[in-house]
Amino acid sequence: MKIFVAGHRGMVGGAILRRLEARKAAGEDLELVTRTSSELDLTSQAAVRDFMASEKPDQVILAAARVGGIHANNTYPAQFIYENLMIECNVIHQAFAAGVKSLLQLGSSCIYPKEAPQPMAEDALLTGPLEPTNEPYAIAKIAGIKLCESYNRQYGVDYRSVMPTNLYGPGDNFHPENSHVLPALIRRFHEAAQAGTEEVMIWGSGRPRREFLHVDDMAEASLYVLGLDREIYDANTEPMLSHINVGTGVDHSIMELAQMVAKVTGFEGRITNDPSKPDGTMRKLMNVDRLADMGWKAAIPLEEGLASTYRWYLDNVESIRA
Numbered sequence: 001m002k003i004f005v006a007g008h009r010g011m012v013g014g015a016i017l018r019r020l021e022a023r024k025a026a027g028e029d030l031e032l033v034t035r036t037s038s039e040l041d042l043t044s045q046a047a048v049r050d051f052m053a054s055e056k057p058d059q060v061i062l063a064a065a066r067v068g069g070i071h072a073n074n075t076y077p078a079q080f081i082y083e084n085l086m087i088e089c090n091v092i093h094q095a096f097a098a099g100v101k102s103l104l105q106l107g108s109s110c111i112y113p114k115e116a117p118q119p120m121a122e123d124a125l126l127t128g129p130l131e132p133t134n135e136p137y138a139i140a141k142i143a144g145i146k147l148c149e150s151y152n153r154q155y156g157v158d159y160r161s162v163m164p165t166n167l168y169g170p171g172d173n174f175h176p177e178n179s180h181v182l183p184a185l186i187r188r189f190h191e192a193a194q195a196g197t198e199e200v201m202i203w204g205s206g207r208p209r210r211e212f213l214h215v216d217d218m219a220e221a222s223l224y225v226l227g228l229d230r231e232i233y234d235a236n237t238e239p240m241l242s243h244i245n246v247g248t249g250v251d252h253s254i255m256e257l258a259q260m261v262a263k264v265t266g267f268e269g270r271i272t273n274d275p276s277k278p279d280g281t282m283r284k285l286m287n288v289d290r291l292a293d294m295g296w297k298a299a300i301p302l303e304e305g306l307a308s309t310y311r312w313y314l315d316n317v318e319s320i321r322a
């Protein structure tokens with residue numbers, strides 16, 4: 001089985017690759033193909049066509065994307081919609097053209113309407129307006145679902161989509177502005193604890209609620225969904241609804257998260273709010289019943305994942321990106 005993991009240097013692609021490498025080391029007959037973005041720019045149609053035509057993988061895992069937190073999405077909307085649409089169109093179409101029968105792509109919980117009923121089930125897709133801070137990214141991710149659905153319908157291939165909640169873990173992006181909240185707070189609280197600062201500011205009101213899934217759970221869920229028998233998959237995905245939520249089913253307010261990060265990093269000062277920064281969606285808790293019915297549940301509790309991610313951050317603080 002020859003598998004192309006697109007985005008293997010990223011947080012999710014890296015975790016998926018580690019799992020596949022472990023399976024290969026345990027004796028599974030796997031050939032793993034990877035390319036960095038400088039070796040293969042997935043926004044280039046010609047480059048992706050030539051790559052797929054020459055490599056002809058059996059399976060493709062699409063974990064490459066333009067990714068970032070609320071500020072990055074709000075500041076670079078053109079890059080978020082353009083690059084993600086191009087990557088999805090090129091990888092999905094050229095995989096099909098090269099005869100790839102099985103593909104898994106990653107979307108995001110931001111595909112659901114801003115006011116979707118909580119917890120958000122898969123059938124909430126396209127039932128209302130999106131959250132403005134990440135609408136361009138969400139539109140691209142919805143297009144990815146529809147691409148897979150359409151190729152499945154017209155050509156009978158097996159292209160599946162998973163919709164992760166907010167992810168965190170080793171290999172995350174700790175950039176002070178462009179990252180997601182959890183790595184941003186690890187860095188900010190760590191630096192404040194080291195410097196003996198009395199106050200740490202968190203963006204927005206602290207009231208929005210988010211669901212956090214460890215990337216190792218996400219990698220396991222991705223390979224689980226990809227490996228499911230067609231009958232089990234079909235039995236759990238209605239016709240025309242080819243995506244599956246991946247989360248924990250539990251959420252926390254941003255202030256609760258900040259208090260947890262303060263504890264882990266040893267910060268003992270005050271936590272204050274910066275109301276000039278956007279809250280974004282107030283709540284986006286996933287309904288994860290469908291994946292539970294298929295037999296998969298998240299295993300890493302947030303407290304444990306936070307502590308191990310902080311240890312990873314300490315071990316890698318000199319070399320992490322940003």
Ligand SMILES: NC(=O)C1=CN([C@@H]2O[C@H](COP(=O)(O)OP(=O)(O)OC[C@H]3O[C@@H](n4cnc5c(N)ncnc54)[C@H](OP(=O)(O)O)[C@@H]3O)[C@@H](O)[C@H]2O)C=CC1
Binds near residue numbers: 011013035043083165
């Ligand atoms: N992080 C999160 O909280 C969430 C992530 N997701 C989704 O999960 C997937 C993976 O995200 P994550 O691992 O966090 O993202 P990262 O930013 O950690 O990694 C993304 C990877 O995509 C690759 N990439 C980006 N642009 C290109 C390009 N033009 N050509 C080739 N490769 C490219 C990069 O490769 P290189 O390093 O070689 O430049 C990078 O390693 C994405 O689809 C994302 O939307 C969904 C929900 C939440």
Ligand SMILES: C[C@H]1O[C@H](OP(=O)(O)OP(=O)(O)OC[C@H]2O[C@@H](n3cnc4c(=O)[nH]c(N)nc43)[C@H](O)[C@@H]2O)[C@@H](O)[C@@H](O)C1=O
Binds near residue numbers: 068110133165179
């Ligand atoms: C995964 C998901 O990620 C993005 O959506 P988001 O969930 O809103 O992302 P976020 O992690 O950046 O913020 C979560 C909450 O936390 C608050 N917050 C506090 N302090 C910091 C802070 O220091 N940094 C950040 N980034 N947020 C902070 C912040 O104001 C917000 O209320 C999407 O654009 C889209 O890309 C997507 O799919």
